[in-house]
Amino acid sequence: MTAALQKSKTMLAAIDGGASKTILRLVTPDGVVLGEGRSGPANVATDPEQACASIEAALHDALIAAQLQRGDIGRDALRVYAGAGVAGAEIAGRASAIRDAFPDFAAFVTRTDAYTSCLGAHGGKDGAVIAIGTGSVGYAISGDQSHRVGGWGFPQGDEGGGAWIGLQAVRHMLHCYDGRLPKTDLFHRIWAKLDQSEGGDPLSWAIGASASRFATLTPVVISASRDRDQVASKILHDAAHEIANISGTLLKNKPFLHLPLSILGGLAPILLPYLPETTKKLIVAPKGDALDGAISLARKAWVKQEAFFQGP
Structure with missing residues (x-):
């Protein structure tokens, strides 16, 4: 000692x-x-x-x-x-x-x-956060009061998180396979990723898949978006929209109005550019x-x- x-x-x-x-x-x-x-x-x-x-x-x-x-x-x-x-x-x-x-x-x-x-x-002071990783959750503290939005688990909640993004990508792949949508670069990338996974069957991969497994597809969506795949970019835009919705709900009522907001988690820097300016102006760096x-x-x-x- x-x-x-x-x-x-x-x-x-x-x-x-x-x-x-x-x-x-x-x-x-x-x-x-x-x-x-x-x-x-x-x-x-x-x-x-x-x-x-x-x-x-x-x-x-x-x-x-x-x-x-x-x-x-x-x-x-x-x-x-x-x-x-x-x-x-x-x-x-x-x-x-x-x-x-x-x-x-x-x-x-x-x-x-x-x-x-x-x-x-x-x-240790009043403020709000939105954590974006495999899932998503918003939380605010004002004095002795606190408020939570989201974080209800996947697939019923956790909108905008990594698992949610992966789910949208799998849905797109299946729609393309059906012929409901034309095959895109994202389709081919997701198909190849799942084809190389354990089991090797992209069509049945999602059955019983955990949130963490769906989240492993997020880097594929990000990469396709950077290569200008429009569907991948839309998925990221939609994810950011969900995060902005959490922010708006979290901070819309007293005593949580005008609290500083920090965005946390591995997906925070990825989705930050897609957030609307009204949300961005509230964001401060976490201490x-x-x-x-x-x-x-x-x-x-x-x-x-x-x-x-x-x-x-």
Whole structure:
């Protein structure tokens, strides 16, 4: 244990638990990074046990990096205040399931990963984000109020995300195959991509395909658009229209009017040029990420408890 930890006996844990991976970072109260660990998915809506196991595994690696042991954590030994952004935490009772799995922590505050992404993007201040990756979701924070738009999963939601883009490309390919549309460059590229995939049958590839598999077709659409395929360009324009719709819905009512907006995720720079000017003028560069937002949650929990113990 470092001299600083021996003196303060306090550590903050920031957790970013998503549908594909979990990252846990340990820091001192003044922000010095002690260690970081990574593990598998943490979607508390679909698999609470796996989510807790992934957080525990990431904690194990972070403690090793920090030259600490799991047994060092305890309310009377090393006090750990955790802030977590976890996929699916909006489902009733799921956030408490994670908190209950770590009874030796001094505090464990859990919010959705969209919440911590928004908190981190705006440095802990009010603001809004739209995350565009495999899926899409909009989230806004104003004071103690928050508002979510989208993020309902694929194929029923997540419009404008990578899986949605891939689905439009497959639909176009099938329509061309039927003869309902003339065959385009995008048709040939998607057909070739699916022909080389496992199974090798473009016509049945989509049956049972996951959102992540559909999202693998997005680079093909982007490449075809850059080579001036009109259908590919229209798909990207339509995706940007969906993102603009999320933005407009997210920020149309008080107290979320006029909040700064950050666009996050791997598809953000791809779709940004296609967004209408009315949306672009709201966009600001993010100041941080979901881990930064999780650290803010942990720090607030620490400050609150310290104030309680110190009294008026």
